[in-house]
Amino acid sequence: MTQQADTSTATGASVDIMEQFSRYEKIDASDEFIRQAVEDADLPALMATLAMITGDTSLITGDLKPPTPPMLTAIAPQGGMSHEVQVKAKRLAVEALKKFRDNGSQYKGKPSQTLLDACVSYLISGDLEEYRPLLEHELGIACDLGAPGWKKDEIAPGSRYRVAIIGAGVSGIAAAYRLQQAKVEFTVYEKNEEVGGVWWENRYPGCRLDTPNFAYSLSFAQKPDWPQQFSRQTEIHSYLKTVAESAGMRRNIQFGSEVDTMVFDEHRAIWTLTVRDRSGEITSEEFNAVVTAVGILNRPSLPDIPGLDSFKGKKVHSASWPSNLDLSGKRVALVGTGASAFQIGPSIVGTVSQLKIFQRNPPWMLPTPTYHDDIKSGMQWLLNHVPYYGRWFRFWQFWIAVEGRLPLTEVDDDWDHPVSVGRKNEQLRQGCMEWLAQQYQDRPDLLQKMTPNYPPAAKRMLRDNGVWAAMLKKPHVELNTTGIERITDTGIQTQDGALHEFDVIIFATGFKASDFLSPMRIIGRNGQDLHRDCWAGDCRAYLGITVPGFPNLFMTGGPNTAVVINGSAIFSSECQVEYIMRAIRHLLTQGHKAIDCKKSPYDRYNAWVDAGNLKRAWGAARTTSWYKNSSGRASQTWPYGLLDYWHLTAKFQEEDYEYL
């Protein structure tokens, strides 16, 4: 892999962040301790690490290469290595670690290009050349390839250039970090009192990741000591807060500030933002460019059920959980069975006196027996003591998910089945059904209620380690699938006429995902209103980033950028942020005031994305979900591979824009 000079000096803050998360102490462990630690290790990543830090490529040759079978319902442990190969790998790893300890454990050297290539090739199964830039970026050994590599005053000295970032969640932090590296002036407006976005807002009991943690982290702020593979909300929030603090970006964040409107002045090529602070005071600020980083799952959706306001007990949405909510001994309703409900239910069941869950459609669940487990102690020790093991483990997790289960969502045109869209999708369905049957073998009534009547991956699939079934089987729990008729002052009336009385109703009913960028009012060229005149309920963007008629307005997490079953949202965000940095660089070097996406690439791109979504379970199935808008178009989802999005955003295409 191409070696780059350590960019830490050129990019300022990156050095702090890398050091913050990469401290290694001297290895001081007995042979037996090392042996025990290796028993707990993820072997493929460990072998690559040891080969790199010792230079011994015999650790990654021949039968030691993980075969990495395609992902089905479950992921093959240890990259699919056979038992014999695992035994051999462990023996070699122990010997290598002992040598490393005895010869001085502070790894200081920089690996050669050939050595890095060998380590990467050992882990991946595709063509290295095809994936090289993406993999170099994600591995980030001794360099930060997402760094802009330029500074504002070097390419456009003298002039003032100000960027507004709206939102200080994951994407806002990534945008701020890159702008800061380029020494571009920026202000972040954050409606909350803290950074973290959804990871600050969602504080319901049980909130945690449902994608593997190492890959769900920023490439420029890698952390080797995650306590779990699917960490809790507090851990992820603390990580984001540490990143923001280490980078020194908090001074640029205006907390408690919500952007109400943005208006573009075409003559001056300036955006004027109207911002409301926590006291309700309105101020205006002018910027050359705006980056929206508001997320798509940030405006809670309460269902349109008659009588909603008449309930006299406590109503709670999962995303605005009151810190003082005491559920002990309470009769509680949980409306919805999506990702949030799936985490809330098992976490509160031991506290409440009665729990009734109101389900419209059951979710498909991916069997994940270790979902709540801590990373094993030996593995944790290795991650904290073996230099770069955290990076290689993150890289390995990332690689496994590059394609992930995406092939299992493909539509086969000749496939005719009521609850699957293709052959591989049917395989996935059967795998999930086996898990369900096992969970509910003693309760056929629950098995029937928990069996989805739509294809897997048509809606977000959930992680399950059995706690949901255990909860449903408790005597004070009921899964109600009758359908809600209305809400009364004392509870919920179902369509069979029964009245269920409650002290508290929890709405785990999701978010207004398709009202992207609402409730902000955004006025572009010719007085065009983005929501009313351009999208009209059907949000679209070129690369999910720009919209014709709205110059210098850049989105992160925009339309059709959500990955469903492969990769992580953070990867997409970083692609978008780095593309935006390329666009700003182009503007500044060419002396343009603004760029505006042309209509033809926008239309072409969206037609291509729509065609892709129709070939996926979530686009083809007649199912409602937050992936789709009210017209039934999949307006949130990215239907292709991660490499496709990487290539599309890796270069700023000048010809796709007009210049002001």
Ligand code: NAP
């Ligand atoms: P969601 O996936 O949109 O689920 C909403 C649930 O509410 C669904 O079960 C839906 O049923 C139900 N519902 C909506 N209106 C209803 C009504 N009138 N009556 C009865 N049920 C109703 O929302 P979410 O669970 O908050 O999750 C949203 C997304 O946030 C997830 O897909 C995921 O991407 C993200 N998330 C991630 C994590 C994590 O990583 N840990 C955790 C939570 C959420 P239908 O299916 O029938 O529409």
